[in-house]
Amino acid sequence: MTEWDDEALARLRSAAHRGDRAAGLDVLRGRPLDPVLQYAGDIALLVMADGLAEGAWLVDECRARLVERGQPGDAELAAALGHGPRPALSPLPADLGAVAAAMDDGLHVLDLERGDVLAIDEALDAADDARWLPIPPGVLPEGEDARRGVARAWLAEQGYRPVPRTL
Known part of the structure; x- marks a missing residue:
């Protein structure tokens, strides 16, 4: 498994800020999600918005990890990824x-x-x-x-x- 170095984090930040699903998936593959779960969730939201099967693994994994972790902001992101009722925001x-x-x-x-x-x-x-x-x-x-x-x-x-x- 590849860890998160400065260059990989920069690529993930950039992909999330640009709304670039493909680049986000590319940098997330083979790396642990826990250190970057909020960014990974943002990429998962892009996958859902595109309605593509590619990246469905990320949606499922992020949703489960966010629910389990339960830190501030995790419930909101998990709801957006389909866990429980989605508030109208x-x-x-x-x-x-x-x-x-x-x-x-x-x-x-x-x-x-x-x-x-x-x-x-x-x-x-x-x-x-x-x-x-x-x-x-x-x-x-x-x-x-x-x-x-x-x-x-x-x-x-x-x-x-x-x-x-x-x-």
Whole structure:
């Protein structure tokens, strides 16, 4: 089994951010899913959206591991992958890493139209207050996967689910 090195993690991040199912499946094959389960789940969602048999193994494995692990954000992702009732969440092209970083730093807002994370003073200059959702500061767990899960759980509490960003 191949482990996760910096280059493989970078390829997985890139595939998830671009919404590239094929590249995501390629980098996930033969590697343990547990260290990157939130990213793997995002690739599994792309597999489901495409409705292709290729990658069905990933959907099944991610769903089972997320349910078993039960960390913040895992239930939301497992539900999106077909475990239990799927809450009606609005799609938002938010970067989970940026949301987690904002939670760690504090004093940021999320743009509900574009999914951008901005410092609160940048948003205060904008005219439409309903467009901005304050991101609460918090102490986040160690590890990129766990931090993404906390950000995913918070977004779901606000009624949103992250989707890949497009230009």
